[in-house]
Structure formats: C-alpha cells, structure tokens
Amino acid sequence: MAVPVAFFALFFAYPVTAIVGRGLKAEGDWQFGRIGEVLSRPDILDVLWFTTWQALASTALTLLIALPGAYVFARFDFPGKQVLRAVVTVPFVLPTVVVGTAFLALLGRGGLLDELWGVRLDTTVWAILLAHVFFNYAVVVRTVGGLWSQLDPRQEEAARVLGAGRFAAFRRVTLPALAPAVAAAALMVFLFTFTSFGVVQILGGPAYSTLEVEIYRQTAQLLDLPTAAVLTLVQFAAVGGILAVHAATVRRRERALKLVDPAQTSRRPRGAGQWALLGGVLLTALLLILLPLGVLVERSVDGPGGYGFGYYEALQSVGAGGSSTFLVPPLEAVGNSLRYALVATLIALVVGGLAAAALTRRAGRLVRGFDALLMLPLGVSAVTVGFGFLITLDKPPLDLRTSWILVPLAQALVGVPFVVRTMLPVLRAVDDRLREAAAVLGASPLRAWREVDLPLVRRAVLVAAGFAFAVSLGEFGATVFIARPDNPTLPVAVARLLGRSGELNYGQAMALSTILMLVCAVSLLLLERIRTDRSGEF
Amino acid sequence: MLSLQAATVRFGERAALDAVDLEVADHRIVCVLGPSGSGKSTLLRAVAGLQPMDDGRVLLAGQDQAGVPVHRRGLGLMFQDHQLFPHRDVGSNVAFGLRMHGTGRAETNARVRELLELVGLPGAERRAVAALSGGEQQRVALARALAPRPKLLMLDEPLGQLDRNLRERLVVELRTLFQELGTTVLAVTHDQGEAFALADRVVVMRDGRIAQEGTPLDVWQRPASAFVARFLGFDNVTPATVTGHAAATAWGKVPVPEGSPQGEVDLLVRPAGVRIGAPEDGLRCTVGVRTFRGNHVTVRLLPENAPVLEAECALRDTPDEGAVVGVRFDAAETVVLAGAGMPSGA
Amino acid sequence: MLSLQAATVRFGERAALDAVDLEVADHRIVCVLGPSGSGKSTLLRAVAGLQPMDDGRVLLAGQDQAGVPVHRRGLGLMFQDHQLFPHRDVGSNVAFGLRMHGTGRAETNARVRELLELVGLPGAERRAVAALSGGEQQRVALARALAPRPKLLMLDEPLGQLDRNLRERLVVELRTLFQELGTTVLAVTHDQGEAFALADRVVVMRDGRIAQEGTPLDVWQRPASAFVARFLGFDNVTPATVTGHAAATAWGKVPVPEGSPQGEVDLLVRPAGVRIGAPEDGLRCTVGVRTFRGNHVTVRLLPENAPVLEAECALRDTPDEGAVVGVRFDAAETVVLAGAGMPSGA
Amino acid sequence: GCGSDEGSAGSGASKGSGSKTVTLVSHDSFNVSKEVLKEFTKETGYTVKTLKSGDAGAALNQEILTKGSPRGDVFFGVDNTLLSRALDNGLFTAYEAKGLDRVAPDTQTDEKHRVTPVDTGDICVNYDKKYFADKKLAPPQTFADLLKPAYKNLLVTENAASSSPGLGFLLGTIAAEGEDGYEAYWKKLKANGVKVVDGWEQAYNEEFSGSAGGKKAKADRPLVVSYASSPPVEVLYADPQPKEAPTGVATGTCFRQTEYAGLLTGAKNEAGGKALLDFMISKTFQEDMPLNMFVNPVVKDAELPELFTKHGEKVDTPPTVTPEKIAANREQWIQSWQSLVLK
Ligand SMILES: Nc1ncnc2c1ncn2[C@@H]1O[C@H](COP(=O)(O)OP(=O)(O)OP(=O)(O)O)[C@@H](O)[C@H]1O
C-alpha cells in the first residue's frame, strides 16, 4: 500500500495540485472567483455539455457493441481467436491522427459508406462515436471477457433449468456476476471518451470540442492557467462524480464467485444461434476495426508506382534526397517505444498490482477512496500532468524534468488504473475459502497469494499488462510534452512525418503506423503466450 | 413422460453415457444409483439439454427434445453442487424459477415461505447464501428446484448433506408432495436407503450403462449381477456351480432357493444368511474385525483357504474377535446371480 | 492433542459455537455428528484458525493458538465444499500441501500417485478438476488433505458424496492409515454408520453446543437425551414416569431395564423392541406405512389415542398395511433418557 | 575555433557554468544535421544536447512556467506571434550575438537583443497545379482572388484557435485588409465556401487534392493554407523526384513568421549558450536549416539550396502585424474569427 500511495502522491497528486494551484493563485491570493466566471461562459458550458453527453453515448454504444464480443471471446473457441484478440487491441495504441485518417477513409468522402449508400458521416457526431467504439472495443472485450471466461457456466445452466431463457439467464445471473467487470470497463471507456482529444478534433472538426481540447488550448497555447485550472477542476468534479457512482454501485455487487479454469469454459459454437452470434461479432470486428486498420496498411504499401514496400525501405534510411527528417532513422523509434513501454508497464504492474492486492484484502472508507483516486489520472489531461511535472519535479533529488524516466512515469500513470481496474474485479471474485484451503495446506499468506490469487488473476494481469503496454506504446499527449532528448517514440515519429508535406513523408507515416500496429499485436500475442501451463508448478 | 433412446455422451475416449435406454412413466419416482463417476449426473444433464449428446434421443411426453432449448423443456434440475446464485439472498434464489414463469408477487412470496418451511429453514428469506451451512445451502437448492413445480423434476443428490433425521422426514414429505402434484421425479442418490424409501423404481448404473432396473424390492432381492450385489454392499459374492438345490462354492456346499438357475453362476449369500454356530458345525472360520452398525454388528469371518465372509449378528450374539466358529448358510438368504452370459434378472 | 475451552463464535445474534469444551486425545479419531446448521463446520474452522472466535481458546499440544496463523498450526482441513483449486489439475491439487512443506519432487509424485490410488482415482493426475464428477472431486479433496500428513486432520463430510461401497472401503483404509501415521482426526459426518465405523469417540452437537460425547456404542446404547435419541433416528421417544421396572407412558406400561432411573423421564423404545403380535395381545395398533429398508422393514403403527410407534420387522414377518395388530415391548430395547433436569449419561 | 581552448582538458575541470554541454530547448519541429552540430563542437568544444517538448506554443509556455530555473541554456522556436509573451515574461537575457550585422534588419524586432532572429517562414495558400491545369483556370494569387466565384468551395484552412498556420492566415488577412476590414473579408470568404478543419495535418493530408494523402482520400480542395516551403518539400520527399513541384504558392496570400532564439535567464551555461546563439546565425547553421526545417535563412550570405530556388517561390516581404499588436489583440481576434467562421 505504501508504494502505490507514494507513487500516486509524488507523480500525480503533487504535480496536478501544483499546476492547478498556480492557476488559481494570483499574487498569493486564491482566485476562486475565476471559477464562477469561467463557468458562466456559454461556450464553456456548451463544451461541458457536449463532452458529457458524447462520453455517455460513446460508453453505451461501446458496451452494446463490445459485450457480445466479450462473450464470444470468453466462451467460444474458433481459429485465430488469439490473433484477433490481439488485433482488436491495436487501435488502442494508434495515434489519433492516424485513426482519424482511417476513419475518414471509411466514413467520409469516397469512403465505404459513401460508395455503397452515399452516406457520409465525417464531421458528424457519429464519426466521433464510432471512432470511440473502435478505440475502446478492446477495453470491454478484455476486462469483461477476462472475468467471463472464468465464470462457472453452470450458474447460467441453473437459471436455464429454472425456466430462464438465454437472455433472462444472462441478465439475471451472468450479468450480476460480471457487473464489477462491466462497471470497470464502462468506467474506463467513459474516462477515455470524456477526455477524448484527437478523435474529436479530427473527426468532429472545429465545430465540436471537449473539455480536454479546451484545457489543452488554454494551457499549451494560451498559457491561460487560471482558466485551465478551473476547467481541470470541472473535469475533476465530473470524473470524481462518476468515480463515486462507480464505487457506490460496484462495491455492493462484488461477491465471491466460483471461478473456474478458463480452458474449461470455451468450446466450439453449437447451433445456428451461436454461429450467428460468432458471425455477427466477427463481422462487427471486421467492419469496425479491421477495415480502418486495413486502410492504413493499404496506404502504407500504395506508392506512386503501384503497390510495394517503398515507404518501408525509406524508413531505414536517414533521409531522402540527402537531407534528414530524423536524426535517428524512424525504425529506431520502434526500439525507443518498446523500451519506454517496457519500463512503463513494469512500473504500472508493480504499483497497480500492489494497490490491487492491498485493495482486495482491506475495506473501509479510506481504502475505497484510494481505489477511486487511482482512477483519476485517466480523467486528467496529459498537458496538466506534463506541466505539473515541470513545475514540481524541479529540485534535487527529484529533478527529473529532463530525465528520460519521466516519459515512462507519465505513461505508467495511465497504466496503473488499468492494472487496478482489470485485476480488482477478479481478485474480489476469488473465494476467500480458496485462500483458506491454501493456508490449511501450509501456505503463508504471501505464498497463498502467489499460489491462489496469482494464477486466478493471471489472465487479468496479462490483460492489464497488455493494456499498460499498449497505452505506453501509443501514448502521445504526455510523451510529446515531456522534454526528451531526441529519441522519438513511434507515435511521435508518426506525428512528425504527418506534420510535413511530401508524399514520402505521408507514405512513411502510414508505414510507421503499420509497424506500430504490428509491434503492438506481436507484443500482445507474446504476452498471451506467457501462460505457464497449468501443471507447470507440479 | 421421459424416454431416453440410445443416449450417448462421450468425453474424449470415454463414454460417460453409453447408449442408455430408459423409460420413466408419468408420476413415477425413479432413483438412479451407481458408483461415483458412473454417469448419473451426466444422465440428468443430458435429459435437461445441458449436455449435448453424441448420439441418441431424449423424448419428453413423446416429443423429441432435439433442438428444444433448456428452458422450454419444462423440467427442473437440482445440481449436485447446488449452484445457488451468490448475488441473491435465499428468498430470491428460491423465487427465481417462479419469477421466470411469471408467477405473481404475492403467490411467489407465499410459495417461497412454504418451501423454506418444508426444508426446515423458516424465515431465512433475507439471509445471504454465503452465510449458510453446507446442509442449509442444499436445502435452499432443493427448495429452489421444487418451487416452479416442474412436471419432470431431476434431483442430483438432493439430501446428501443432511442428517438422517431430516432426510427421512424430507423423504416422506417429498413423496407426499410429488404424489399431490403428480410430479415425475428422476433422482440421483448414493444412499440406498434413501433410494429404497423414495423410489418406485431404481436404476443402477455402471460405467455409463444401466446395470439393472426394477422396483427397489426387486433389485434388493435379486441383484442382476455380481456388480449390483457388490454395489448394494454385499461382499459375499462368489463364483459357484449350481446343481439342484445346492451350489458348490469356495465356502463349500451352499443351499440355494428352489427354482434357481443351474450351472456356472455367481452366488450371493446375504450376511443375514451366514449363521454362526459352534466351531465343529459347518465351515470353520476365525472371527475377524467386528463393525458396530447401530442395529446390528457386522462380523468378518476368515475361513481357511476361502474368501472372507461377512456375517450379520444381533448385538448380543456377536462372537468375540479371534474366536473360532462354524458357519452354516440359509438358503432363503442366498441368491443366484446372472453368471457369465446369463440374462439379467434371471 | 486438541483442546477447546469455552470456544464461542457468534454470527450476529446467534451463536454458531456456544462455549464449547472439547478434548481430543492424541491418535484418536473423533466424529462430530449433528443436525444441519448445528455448528460442526464452524467448530473445525475455529480450530484451524479460519474463523475468529468471540471467546474461548484453542490449544494444540498444550499451546494456545491465539495469534498463530493458520499455516503454522500444522493441521489439515478438508472443506465441506472441497474448494479445489480450479486452475490446477488433479495432481497439482493433491501435491499442493507437499509443495508448501518443501517435499522433493520425486517423493511428491510418488505420494500423489499413492493417494490417488487410495481414493480410487489412479492415473487421474493430469485431469482438470472441472471435468470430474461430484464424488471424484470429493475424493481429490480428501487426497489433498491427506497428502501432507498433518498431525491433526480435520475432515468436513469427507465421504458424503460417495456410494456406500466405496465409503466402506475408504473407512477401513483410512482407519488403517491413521493408525499407521498416528494421525489425530476430527471428522464431521452426518452419516451415523460412518461415524460408528470410523470413530473412537463421537461428539453430538446441537445448536452450537455439545449434546453428548462418548464412544459410539455408548451413544447408541444410551443416548443422553431425547434430542440425541431422535437425532439417531429413534422416533419412539415419549415422556414417562418410571416406577421400579416399568414406566407409565402414552403407550401404556413399558418394561425398563434393571437399575433405570426413577421418576419423570423420557423413554426410548427402539423399533427392534416393538414386538408385533396378535391384536388381542397388548397395545392395539393399526398398521400404517411400511418402508422397505433393505435388511428389514420399518412399520409405522398407529395406536388409538397415543403417538405413532415405529417397529422393525424382518421381511417375512411384516404385517399387511391396514391390519390390526397387538404390540408388546422388550425391556432390553428400552432406554430411560435424561428427563427434565437429569444429568447427561445418567 | 575560438572557444576550443576553454576547458579542453576535460569535463571534470569545471562545474556548472563551465560545463561542456550546452542545452538547447526547442519544439518538436526543430531539426539540425548531425554534421553541423559536430562542427559546432569542433569549433567551440561544446556539445549540444537538444530537448524537445511539444509544439511551438507548448514549448514556449513550458519555458515560461520554469522561468528562473530553466531546463536548458538556449530556447529556440518563439515566433513573432508569441514573441511578446516571451519578452513580457522576462524569459531571456539580452545578448547581442556575433554576426548580427549580417541578419536581415526587418527581422530584428527587439532592440534590446533579448532574442536573436534565426529563420523566417511564410504561411501561404498552396494550390494543386494539376487541378488548375485540368480546369484551365489560373490559380489565385492574392487574398482578394480567394473571394472570386471561380474559386468557390476550393479553399481549406485551419482553425485559427488551435493551429499555427490557421492563426498565421488570419493574421495575414488582418495585415492585408486591416483591423477594420478583416471581418468583412472573412464573411465573404465564408460565403465563398472556405472549409475549416482543426489542424494542418487534416487540411493538408485529408482535404487538399494536391497532397499524397489527399489523393488517396479523394480530397476535393485544390487550395490549402500551408507554407511557402511546401512545394519544394513535395519535390524533396518524392521518389523519384519530379521535375516540377506538383503544387504552387499564391504569393499574395502570405504571412511571414520569424523564429527567434534567446539565452534563457538563469542558464547554467551562459557562455555555451552565447556560443550557440552565435552559431545559429553562422553560415553553416543557416544553410543547414532550409532542408531540415524548411524555413528561410535570415542572414544575407546564406545560400538557399537549389531545391528552394528551383521549386520554391520567392515571396516578397508581406505586410505584417507587430508582435505587440498581436499580443494585445490575439485573443479578441480569434474570438471574433471563431464566432464569424465556425458558428
Ligand atoms: N458466515 C456466516 N454468517 C452468518 N451465519 C453463519 C455463517 N456461517 C455459518 N453460519 C450459521 O452458523 C450456523 C452453523 O453453521 P455451520 O456451517 O457450522 O453448520 P454445520 O453444522 O456445518 O451444518 P451442515 O451440516 O449443514 O454443514 C448455521 O446456522 C449457519 O447458518
């Protein structure tokens, strides 16, 4: 518990408080009047309203579309399942600029919908919502699916023989058991979409703006810290409210469940209904995720002289035409990204794992409060954190402002909530009697944790690690702000390429994005392979 | 009511159900007996439609159930491990099936109260299932399965964790209830006493097949095979050659009832048919372990050069351990079992 | 070995253990009997240190265990609902305790194989626990509890889901094993037969208290109270006034053994002591339901103006249902129980 | 090498102020060839460590936040639209760089020499040559041209509130049409179908028919607000390089940005910082810039690479708005622009 608290206090609470304080304090006086002032601006209210409703709508839509996916991934065996599970996580790491491109190709002019039905959704709110689903599909599939695959299917069978139809059994038995995981996923999706930045900018056009966009503008461009501070507080309040609702509803629902080995619960689909469901989910994933990703891949190989790997080859050289766009060849960005992501994942796993373990065992207001606090980083703008680092971590021994560790630290800040939220529902579902069984067989509490909790949450840990890794790999907001010597990560490199005219730059950006996708997918696949077989310890 | 035809379920190589044919008439109570792992639970799950079959058919009221989803089959199943819903309290667990069938609130509450009373847990509606003892959980599971009054009710070890007293009371009350409601019941039990007390018919399973089927008295009095006899707890089973009224066995000549099949058979001598007398009287045995069984004592007798014999004596007549006694056999308590290749029930 | 002093566990208002004192000597096998919900599992959990006590002490080998964590108490516990580790296969479940104690790999493997053989699951090491039948799971749980050979082994309904045959074999083998290893055993069971077969002593619990404690024979022959008698399955219990060799009861005069306590008592007449004769001979009763019990038949007799009587007859001597018979009582099968305020065991 | 004798005995010889490393803080677009930096080290003994943090606005604001205890010695990347903010915050210490006399006088706006001009760049409307050739239409050349019906629905620009070229274009119209006239101009521009997207990337890569991305996205706007250097870059980053740039620049629609560098107040290595500033207006550095950052040198003796002279268009010094005026009116201009164009 001490480690997570210290981490959180030092690298989140302190910097964010400092930057907000700096904004609200002019010449030593608190300027609380600014709050009312800002909040009475109609444009800010518009932004607040839009931010809230689009986040709610996106969350609902994501759950609607992704829950069947979670079911299919948890309960069915089909060829290519693991690969597909990794692939649907790929959007998560993609820079929003790139995603915008892909979605425009799908929904905009000359896109698939345009060609088929003459429908264009770009600059409508639908484009934003669908892109949010695209981004966060995996959040639901992985957090919910992780627990789902371990739920005893006999619970549902018990409902069926009592006369419940498939859906009734799901709603009344499975859903309550899954509720904590669903709530955790919904919470994360809400936070992501509430703080959505690039998607809204690119697909919404200048007409739509979120609080996050506003905070970014006020901080990074206008240096209007008072307004930024007020907006940050507003965002805090909204996020805090959601967290409180979440904490209140979930705590009551968390029960020990009979968890089973996931290998026992998935089988090939049976009957027309199940095949149809599988088909539907695969089709959704194809249309919503694979197709946009495919557009990127297609563009990365679509050179002036027809299809080829010209852009990829260009990536290996320092620069075309004797000049250099990069001091380091872009491929080195792969190495940079992997290094940062690895460190960030480790930090997130250690801090988040310790926090989750502590939160499982202990109850009480304070602990629950801490549980909610841990989620706050997801609801705080990357600029706020970045600028906060800048004004706080400036004295020895913690003069980290120019240190490379700041990047993974900021990335871990987003990873920790993931780790906690994916692990907790499973940990809390572990029947305490299993731990007791281990104890009477001679296992100390620590050993019991290792032997019972760990294997049962291993899936969740892997899911969490995968997310933390993906988040770090794809993180752009904080990374780009934190002063770093010139070792760009993949998203930074992609952004730089896209920030230049020239066909080669564009092509290389697509190629690099494709590489980013591959790196992500391969890493996740490797991660899934780290499952010591069940008898390993014997 | 229920008819199984060549029902087969395979897990990998092994068949948990191996071409089982079974007919259960309306309003009957049938108990399924069999060793652990013989396929009893699988049988119930297959009937319920929870376990896809590799072969064969399930008919309910003459209708083939292939393709009929579980909740439309109109049957009830109490799981061996209960599977109570941890998110619901006791009352809401019991009420679940009623709610699924659209029963009104008032009736539901009344039925739940009534059933909790039946199983000896009056007023437990609001308790959390996790805070119940093992037996209490089993009783809630039983109440939950009874609540929707299904036409065909399947119970997997419904009373296994209850003490004898409660069990006997419940057996009586359940029989009455089932008769009133006209419920057809297929119940798994490992307790022969319970099976005999509850059932109109019993089915003995072995390795996924039906080893014997009949009324309890039938099965008890005439086990169809050495397996069934042994399963019923009779250890005095031995190969024998029957000629007329006597059988030649390892224990010497044993009288058999009139009309017994002749030739190479398996022979069962019930412990009650092993009469202990003076050492010079009949088969000479040393008295081994004596096990106190409440009403009587079981004595292991060790003949010279022959398999162990088990005898049942009244408390007062029990010989001392280590004593040497003589043994005679009572023809009324011997049964000629189906031997090699003999038709069952012969 | 084990000593409980005033052990008390309360759940809300109710006491699941109510100032229980219990001594278990080294190498003894003690069976705890009692109705569902009487606190048996809670007793074991309190001893193991899994259930914090509101009062009282647990001593193991004379050492107060307050503050000693579960895994340091050196005992074993088999849970009523098994609690097998779902993510481990059978072999690894059984091996768990051995690994915790640092047993070498070769020895572990050998012990696992041996134990799986003992419980009748040879070669099941690599099977997933979810793919086991109910009884198979119970046997794995038993093997897992046995594996580390704890000095004090507590078993909560260890054989409840097994068929009689297997159970009887296991009872014999477990007894031998425990004797060999010198294990002290505290086992919960609802099966009296099992308790009597396995135990050196039995403890009967009621509502969190100990209702009687003694050797199996003791308890059977002289139940300490009407509760214990009824719990053992005897229904013929009635208030009586003993004067000399006879007791005045609702069934009329009943002879009692010599030296029975005098005055207002509860009287038990064992079914075997209810002798059925001609209608004009003794208490006039109508024959009610007859229940076939394998070895014998239990007959409910309905006297005029008196409580129902239960009688046990041989198969051949069973009267027809509805017949009118006369009943006499056998003094050897009647027991005078502790009546109002009488000391237990008197 | 004038500074090569300073502490060449080893880095351990000197503490803080005598350090052999000079730290340059800049924005993400900063780029310089390795050889050029090596040359700096050879000349002065200092090695340059570069820190980048965000776009130009963010990078500057971070410096302002850490004023007094800066992360580096020299900051590069503040332009004339933001200059006042930097100066008002007292971010820089005055230093008159050696060789300033070679620098174009119109770029030297700060008499106190708190900042040194390093480069200039022009934000101009670009056009898709092929489109206009196909349509046999002359491309527009001036702000006034953009209002012509012939160019209806052809222009895409960026949000002035969130994008630097977007703001530059707005300032260009203000400079050309006057503070009183720009609103009327934008009303007409809007009536003529100008499209506004949020950032340069979308405008150029998704909406502009002359770019590689735009072609793939079937973009339909042949006019985009971009940089005067975009056409040469289109040539440079094409494989094979075309004989002629696919895009052109409407030279009468430009707004000039000048980027400055300055010595940070509180710099640990002032001497090194000064040397770096000197170097940044040296011929070597100035000639390296065009192909790395696609900007124009500010010193007279620096030669533009052939790519620029051949494919780039020469933009005469456009009308401009002073940094002070920008600082004073920026918010209000953006606000009124937003309500005019976006609503
Ligand atoms: N966690 C709990 N919270 C509240 N009450 C409990 C809890 N655990 C057990 N009880 C109650 O305590 C009493 C004793 O429970 P215990 O499990 O010891 O019974 P038992 O004798 O083992 O019964 P069974 O034979 O049915 O398993 C029961 O009435 C039970 O409902």
Ligand SMILES: Nc1ncnc2c1ncn2[C@@H]1O[C@H](COP(=O)(O)OP(=O)(O)OP(=O)(O)O)[C@@H](O)[C@H]1O
């Ligand atoms: N999911 C499964 N996968 C593989 N084998 C299984 C599975 N379920 C059951 N079995 C095996 O099938 C056989 C029959 O199982 P079943 O549960 O029907 O036995 P049972 O007669 O109910 O036994 P018990 O009395 O022990 O509950 C057993 O050997 C069991 O191990």
Ligand SMILES: Cc1ncc(C[n+]2csc(CCO)c2C)c(N)n1
């Ligand atoms: C709406 C939305 N936008 C972007 C992402 C991508 N993303 C993955 S992790 C993370 C936070 C740290 O950068 C972000 C923004 C998302 N999931 N949802």
Ligand SMILES: [Mg+2]
């Ligand atoms: Mg079973």
Ligand SMILES: [Mg+2]
């Ligand atoms: Mg219990």
